[in-house]
Each structure stands twice: as structure tokens, then as C-alpha cells.
Amino acid sequence: MYTRMMIRLGYPAQNLGLPETTNRTLRLASLIDVDRLKGIVRKNIAGLRNILHWNAERGIWLFRMGQDLVPFASHPAFPYDWTAEHGGELREAGELARTLGIRLSMHPGQYIQPASPRPGVAARGIEELRYVTRVFDLMGAEDAVTVLHIGGGYGDKPGTAARFVEVMSPQTEILRYLALENDERVWTAFETVETARSLGIPAITDSLHHNLNPDGLSLREALDLSLPTWEKRGTRPKLHLSSQDREKRPGAHAYSIDSLDLEALFSALDGREADVMVEAKGKEQALAAMGVRVR
């Protein structure tokens, strides 16, 4: 099914079976404990290395690092120069990922709102995106991806999209890695592609979000729009795959991937190559259903 790397798979942030994570953190009030903070960052980077080795042995060629790799890195209260302190470790981890052939990503969360009309909110979001950019730069991760939602709509989506483009256009360092992802409530796959195109960056179609917010497009039509946006960057297109947890509200991720959702994605791809990030509560366990040996 996955011959010739038509499809490569990955999962985010942690490995349940090892168990290992890149997301150890601490409370903001504990940031003053510099020794402990440095230890947490080192453990996260060590966790990343362990996961990379484990993944490579099983042919898992994508991994999303947790946003807390360096906890509070973009916060004004962060107490030391983390790029100087951890640059060497990050460079070595990046070398490892390159040697193993694993593509990295990060996904800043719902608080990152570059198009917010509130200047402070927008500025903090940009700072977080700079942090991700510095991590990738230090790691030498040229094909890495910063995955971001456009954010709120503020009751005026065209105006907000224009503001997003205006705010992000000067951020050329961030744009080198940035890709925009559709969400399940506000920004459709079509709108996300349009906004990404205006910035000259690629778009990611998330299959579950698209099901909930399709705006009349089939998954195939959405992919027809988003896949070509990756040509300019010269890297493989990225997608997100997840299944609905039937017992929870729409948008909640299930533990594993429903075979119907997998088939629907393959059908929509129709032979085109893609890097597929599998967003499931079961993390690496969810890849078992796709023929990956996970133990």
C-alpha cells in the first residue's frame, strides 16, 4: 500500500508505547528555577532523539515535535538565551533527523492569532512563530513545517484574511517554514488555500476538519487545491488525517483511524504522493491499522 513512499506517515508529540515525549513542561511560576528548566529542555530533546530512532526503525518518516520542546521559549519571562544554551543539542538532534530521513514539524496552538485586532495578541503570536523558526534553523531542518490555523474570523473573514496576509508578509523567516491548515469551524480548505497563496506558502488540508467544514467541496476537490501549493516550496505535500470520536463532540479526535476515513483519503489522493500526519489519541498506536509495526 505504501510502496515507493507514495505515502509517508507520522504522529505528534509523544510515543505512548516507549513511553516518551517531547512535551515535558513546568508552570510559569517555576521558570525561575533555571537548572530545572534546562534539565526539562534536555530531557525533551533526548526524548525527541529516542522517538526519532524508534520511528526510523519502523519506517515512520514524519514527526511533529511538541510545542513545549522549550517550554515558554517565547514568553518574556524566559530566563536565559535558550538558542545559545541548547543550540548544540538541537543541531545534533537535527543532524540525527536528517541522517535518519525524518521530516519534522511543529504546530503552534489555538492561542496563536497573528490576525487578531488586538496588537498584543498578534505580537505574542508572532513571537511564538519566531521560536518555532529558530528551532528549525538551529536544527538545520530545511523541509520542516510550521503548521498554523489562520485563527479567529472576527466577524469579517475577508478583512481578517487580508490582515493575516498583511501581518505575515514581512515575516520572511517565519514564512520559510509556514503552512496554513483549514479548521473545523471558521476557515474552509478553499479559504485557507487562497490565504496561503496570497503569502506564497503552502496549505494543509485536514480531512476531519474538512468533513465538518467542507463548504461544498469534496475531499478530492480540496486536495486538488491544496496539493499544488507545495510545488513552489519544492517539498512533499502534507496532509492531516484523523477520525471523529463518536462519543464526543464534532471535531474530537478518536483513538485510532477509521478504515473508511483512510480509504476516503487514499481515494481522494488517487495515487498522488503525500506526507500524512495522523492525529489520533492513540499516537503511534493508530498507525498499526495502516500496516505499521508499532511494537
Next chain:
DNA sequence: GTCCGTCAAGCAGGC
């Protein structure tokens, strides 16, 4: 020792 509510941050939407 275990359990539980809360923790930096922003939004949309349901009530």
C-alpha cells in the same frame, strides 16, 4: 499516597 482543580495565552459557539 491519591485525587482533583487549575495553570500563559484566544477564539467560536452553545446555553
Next chain:
DNA sequence: GCCTGCTTGACGGAC
């Protein structure tokens, strides 16, 4: 207007 979910480990306080 208030509450919830998004994600998930940390951690203090209650018991």
C-alpha cells in the same frame, strides 16, 4: 454573559 473545548503534563492543596 458564562461556560466549554481545543491538548496535556505539572503541581499545589484537600483528603
